[in-house]
Amino acid sequence: GYFDPDCGGKQVIVHLFEWKWTSIAEECERFLSAAGFCGVQVSPVHEHVIVTTDAMRPWWERYQPVSYKLTSRSGTEEEFIDMVQRCNAVGVRIYVDAVLNHMAGLGRSGIGTAGSSFDSDAHDFPGVPFTVADFTPRDMCPSHDGNVNNYGDPNNVRNCYLVGLTDLYGATDYVRQKQIEYLNRLLEIGVAGFRVDAAKHMWPADLEAIQGGLSKPAFFYHEVIDRNDGAVKVDEYFHLGRVTEFRYCSKIATGIRDFSQLGNLIDLGWGMCPSDKAFVFVDNHDNQRGHGGAGDVITHKDPFLYKLAISYMLAYPYGFTRVMSSYFFESTDEGPPHDGNYNTLDVTINPDGSCGNGWVCEHRWAPITRMVAFRNAVAGTELANFFLEGDNVAFSRGDKGFFAIAKSGSMDRTFQTGMPAGTYCNIIDGCASQVTVNGDGNAQIRITNADEPILAICQGCDG
Numbered sequence: 471g472y473f474d475p476d477c478g479g480k481q482v483i484v485h486l487f488e489w490k491w492t493s494i495a496e497e498c499e500r501f502l503s504a505a506g507f508c509g510v511q512v513s514p515v516h517e518h519v520i521v522t523t524d525a526m527r528p529w530w531e532r533y534q535p536v537s538y539k540l541t542s543r544s545g546t547e548e549e550f551i552d553m554v555q556r557c558n559a560v561g562v563r564i565y566v567d568a569v570l571n572h573m574a575g576l577g578r579s580g581i582g583t584a585g586s587s588f589d590s591d592a593h594d595f596p597g598v599p600f601t602v603a604d605f606t607p608r609d610m611c612p613s614h615d616g617n618v619n620n621y622g623d624p625n626n627v628r629n630c631y632l633v634g635l636t637d638l639y640g641a642t643d644y645v646r647q648k649q650i651e652y653l654n655r656l657l658e659i660g661v662a663g664f665r666v667d668a669a670k671h672m673w674p675a676d677l678e679a680i681q682g683g684l685s686k687p688a689f690f691y692h693e694v695i696d697r698n699d700g701a702v703k704v705d706e707y708f709h710l711g712r713v714t715e716f717r718y719c720s721k722i723a724t725g726i727r728d729f730s731q732l733g734n735l736i737d738l739g740w741g742m743c744p745s746d747k748a749f750v751f752v753d754n755h756d757n758q759r760g761h762g763g764a765g766d767v768i769t770h771k772d773p774f775l776y777k778l779a780i781s782y783m784l785a786y787p788y789g790f791t792r793v794m795s796s797y798f799f800e801s802t803d804e805g806p807p808h809d810g811n812y813n814t815l816d817v818t819i820n821p822d823g824s825c826g827n828g829w830v831c832e833h834r835w836a837p838i839t840r841m842v843a844f845r846n847a848v849a850g851t852e853l854a855n856f857f858l859e860g861d862n863v864a865f866s867r868g869d870k871g872f873f874a875i876a877k878s879g880s881m882d883r884t885f886q887t888g889m890p891a892g893t894y895c896n897i898i899d900g901c902a903s904q905v906t907v908n909g910d911g912n913a914q915i916r917i918t919n920a921d922e923p924i925l926a927i928c929q930g931c932d933g
């Protein structure tokens with residue numbers, strides 16, 4: 471049901487933010503399948519506005535739907551279908567970012583990426599079609615200007631316009647039906663599930679009706695930003711799938727910056743989701759660039775800390791994990807790497823396996839890729855032998871794996887690994903260093919690496 475990503479037990483989704491469908495198809499075949507990724511979160515697939523006024527083709531134009539036709543900045547419907555089929559064929563699933571709360575923002579009109587006309591102020595979206603009756607009546611929104619401006623009031627959060635985006639009236643059968651048709655079409659194409667954008671701004675009952683109308687099982691994770699700062703809590707969505715746990719972004723950043731805080735990573739008393747409901751990540755496409763209640767997150771711009779943070783997230787048994795894959799940017803609005811006509815560039819691969827053309831490809835950074843294999847190998851095991859002292863942290867995962875970080879760059883001490891006797895590769899350095907586990911499970915753990923002071927050994931990992 472809603473909790474099954476349907477990817478053969480694999481544990482990590484990568485968000486290939488703003489990638490074209492043709493590039494994703496190639497990445498599934500040339501990299502993601504062998505690396506053990508469960509699947510890809512893709513940018514919104516529906517027709518969207520083309521913004522050239524308040525910013526030049528910003529990334530966020532894709533969060534303003536014009537219709538549910540499948541031609542977007544990432545490519546055509548044909549290219550989308552080809553990508554889904556090719557990724558599925560190599561065991562990598564596709565999760566679509568579904569924008570259901572709203573259509574385009576007030577003040578916008580013209581033609582969308584699939585050629586449909588629209589006029590937001592008139593609430594007219596003939597490409598669906600949606601007309602004024604399909605949008606939340608003004609008198610249901612308690613805010614003075616019609617926009618979301620009071621996170622302490624669920625009626626304000628859910629019935630008003632989020633940053634001026636025309637709010638769909640999800641209680642109506644017609645809106646629900648159109649959205650069910652849209653998601654069913656994607657499931658027929660072979661999509662495995664959905665990130666629900668701005669789920670916090672939708673009534674759980676409306677989501678329940680949509681999800682209940684689907685013709686195939688689908689994985690769901692709902693974007694609900696709950697940082698103990700408002701009336702809408704993640705708990706309201708637990709029956710509908712996993713829920714984004716944004717407190718985790720702050721917690722892991724604090725802990726990786728100051729190891730003395732790592733022991734407090736998960737605080738259920740603080741309202742954090744139970745592990746089987748949490749969807750976690752170190753940063754996302756919003757908070758890496760100051761959107762979405764940013765906070766003090768660690769991003770690719772700080773590679774040393776970022777590798778430690780992602781590795782720790784993937785080693786630690788909490789939540790379902792997503793890895794971010796970005797493009798380089800200077801300004802918060804800046805869209806993906808593009809040519810002179812704002813066509814998104816291909817993701818090229820350099821001889822050393824890194825990406826070119828302005829793509830960061832964090833998911834290809836060696837420690838990150840290899841920790842995906844670790845998380846798959848240790849899935850379902852308990853955390854044990856937790857050790858935290860100064861700048862050193864270590865723990866085991868059942869008898870399947872052992873993980874350690876020496877933030878200072880070096881470590882040399884004995885640990886109980888919980889693992890069977892044997893010699894194991896440190897998968898982080900590609901087996902350049904090895905660990906010998908004795909019959910009693912103890913092993914001498916040595917780390918000497920200033921840039922990537924991480925050690926991970928596991929049963930069934932190739933190294």
Ligand code: ARE
Pocket residue numbers: 530531532533534569574575576621632633634635667668669670693695696697699700756761762763764
């Ligand atoms: C753009 C322009 C606006 C303009 C609007 C309409 O920036 O100036 O008014 O268009 O024309 C993204 C961008 C927005 C962009 C929007 C539409 O971030 O800047 O607006 O696309 O193009 C809240 C929501 C949460 C949301 C974040 C951003 O609760 O759902 O804000 N995140 C998702 C996506 C975003 C996307 C949208 C939703 C909209 O991930 O990428 O917006 O589809 C506290 C609260 C949070 C709140 C946060 C920030 O932390 O607890 O709930 O998050 O503050 O306000």
Ligand code: CA
Pocket residue numbers: 571627628629630637638671672673
């Ligand atoms: Ca709403």
